[in-house]
Amino acid sequence: MKRLKKTHNMLYLGIETSCDDTGVALYNHQNGSLKHLLYSQLQHSDFGGIIPELASRDHIRKIMPLLQTLLAKHSYQLADLDGICFTNGPGLLGSLLVGVTFAKALAWSLSVPAMPVNHLEAHLIITMQANPDLKFPFLGILVSGGHTLLVAAKDLGDYQVIGHTLDDAAGECFDKTAKLLGLGYPGGAKIANLALQGNSSRFTLPRPMLHSANYDFSFSGLKTKVRQTWLATKQQHQDKCDIALATEEAIVDIILKKTMKAANEHQLSQIVLAGGVAANTKLRARFKDACAKAGKEFFVPTNSLCTDNGAMIAYTGARYFAHASKYQDLTIEPKSKWPLDAI
Ligand code: KG4
Numbered sequence: 001m002k003r004l005k006k007t008h009n010m011l012y013l014g015i016e017t018s019c020d021d022t023g024v025a026l027y028n029h030q031n032g033s034l035k036h037l038l039y040s041q042l043q044h045s046d047f048g049g050i051i052p053e054l055a056s057r058d059h060i061r062k063i064m065p066l067l068q069t070l071l072a073k074h075s076y077q078l079a080d081l082d083g084i085c086f087t088n089g090p091g092l093l094g095s096l097l098v099g100v101t102f103a104k105a106l107a108w109s110l111s112v113p114a115m116p117v118n119h120l121e122a123h124l125i126i127t128m129q130a131n132p133d134l135k136f137p138f139l140g141i142l143v144s145g146g147h148t149l150l151v152a153a154k155d156l157g158d159y160q161v162i163g164h165t166l167d168d169a170a171g172e173c174f175d176k177t178a179k180l181l182g183l184g185y186p187g188g189a190k191i192a193n194l195a196l197q198g199n200s201s202r203f204t205l206p207r208p209m210l211h212s213a214n215y216d217f218s219f220s221g222l223k224t225k226v227r228q229t230w231l232a233t234k235q236q237h238q239d240k241c242d243i244a245l246a247t248e249e250a251i252v253d254i255i256l257k258k259t260m261k262a263a264n265e266h267q268l269s270q271i272v273l274a275g276g277v278a279a280n281t282k283l284r285a286r287f288k289d290a291c292a293k294a295g296k297e298f299f300v301p302t303n304s305l306c307t308d309n310g311a312m313i314a315y316t317g318a319r320y321f322a323h324a325s326k327y328q329d330l331t332i333e334p335k336s337k338w339p340l341d342a343i
C-alpha cells in the first residue's frame, strides 16, 4: 500500500455508515478545518425503528452523490485526498459493509492508505478537535441509540469501560417511549420537545440502579413503568407531554448522577458527554451545572457532532494516521461488535 506522500496539509476523508445515517467529511489535520455532510434516512420513521436492509440500500444510493457534493462544495477533487478513514464497527453489518467496501475501493483506486475507525472511540474523542484543553485521561459518558457506556479514556486506543447498560441503551429508552406515544423514530428530540410543555409534578418515574454499588445502568424497568403510566391515562396531548418530561427527567438524572460519582471515585477532573443523547438540551445543562459545582471541566460536542456523523470518523482516523504502524491493509473486514477495550 502506498504511504503518505506529503508531510503537511494532509486531507483525510471520513466515511460513516454504521447505522441509518450516511456521513462524509473532510479533515485537514494541519489547520484543523473540518467540513462534513450528513444524509439522515427518514424512511424508518414509519416503522418505529431501523429496518437494516433498507438502511444498507439507502447508504448505497447516497454515499457517492454525498461525497461528490462535499468535494464540489469545498472545491476539492478525489485526487486531493491523502487517506480514507472509515467506520469499521460496531454497527449494523449490512450498513457497515457499504461504507467499508466503498472506502477500501476508493483507497485502492487512489493509491492512498485506508484507516478503520471504531465508531464509539470517534464519538468520545471528537470533542478534542475543538477543545485543545481536553487531554487524556478523561471520563467519557457515551449515550447513544445503541450504547450507554462509562469509560475511563486513558489514551488514544486505550479505554477502560467502567460501566455499561445491562439492557436497553439510554437512546433506545427515548426512542421506545416516543414509539409508545406515537411520535415516530428517532424519538429523543421529539420527547425533549414535548417535555417543554410537561408538568413536572404529575408523574415520578423510577431511576433503576441509581444507587447500585457499580456503574452499570438499566433502562428496561423504566420503559415498562412508562408504558404502564401511559396506559393508565386518557392518552391526550397533555398526558404525552407530562410523560415525556418524566421520562426525560429520569434518564437525565440516572446518567448525570452515575457519571459524577464515577468521576469522583476515579479522580478524573475532565468529563466528556458524547453520543446522540448528548444533543439533549436538559442533559447538557444539568451536566454543565453539576461539573461547575464539583470543580470538574465539562466538554460536549456541538449538537451536529453528537449524533452520528462523518466528521468524528475523519478526525479519529487522522489521529491514527499520525502513527504509521497502525495503517491497515485492505483485507480488513467490518466488525458488527467491536468493544472499546478491544481496539
Ligand atoms: O449516536 P447516535 O446518532 O446513533 C447511535 O450510534 O446510536 O444516537 C442516536 C440516538 C437516538 O436514540 C436518538 O433518539 C437520540 O440519540 N437523540 C436524542 C436527542 N437527539 C438524538 N435523545 C435525547 N434528546 C435529544 N435531543
Ligand code: ZN
Binding pocket: 119, 123, 144, 275, 276, 307, 308
Ligand atoms: Zn453513534
